[in-house]
């Protein structure tokens with residue numbers, strides 16, 4: 001059975017990572033969350049005070065890139081990836097709303113994207129990888145054997161994010177989350193460098209009315225058709 005590269009792109013909070021994770025697990029593939037990488041850069045920029053009113057100091061961010069080492073470790077017990085910044089576990093911190101609210105401006109910086117893409121390609125060298133993000137099928141792995149473009153309505157995505165954060169005990173407001181989801185859609189789809197867009201050869205998976213099992217089954221069937 002041959003190993004392939006699976007690229008999963010789509011809007012914010014539409015279940016890409018949940019699907020990508022269970023898919024990787026089922027296939028025995030490596031899972032890489034490319035959004036986590038942009039979140040780490042954002043976290044560093046916030047900590048260093050390089051972002052003021054959501055406007056990053058581009059030069060400082062670019063100069064700081066070489067000091068950022070991002071690694072992932074699969075946590076068997078939790079069944080998820082843990083993200084590390086220079087060896088520090090930052091998994092929870094990068095999911096907080098403050099990071100979500102500042103990540104899109106950071107990810108419009110061409111040099112940031114360039115460095116992240118370089119690292120992402122490094123991870124895919126040996127195939128057998130599932131990577132999710134915004135530009136995986138279009139830019140990072142244009143030759144990926146399977147490309148999926150996931151989407152769902154903004155309200156459904158905000159609702160899912162709301163549940164996820166409240167379950168963790170975060171005090172959040174639904175309207176604020178919906179505004180964040182819609183705001184990120186807008187910036188991600190309209191930025192000059194690698195905007196979020198469906199690759200011509202990507203398959204669309206609208207999961208507004210599908211549960212996790214149904215989505216996984218749909219995708220596994222696509223994988224089986226290829227491998």
Ligand code: C5P
Pocket residue numbers: 012013034035036038039103104105107132133134135136184188
């Ligand atoms: O996937 P997630 O929502 O965690 O991604 C956070 C942000 O990182 C996105 O809103 C987007 O601005 C950026 N991103 C990106 N390219 C990717 C993955 C994420 O620009 N491949």
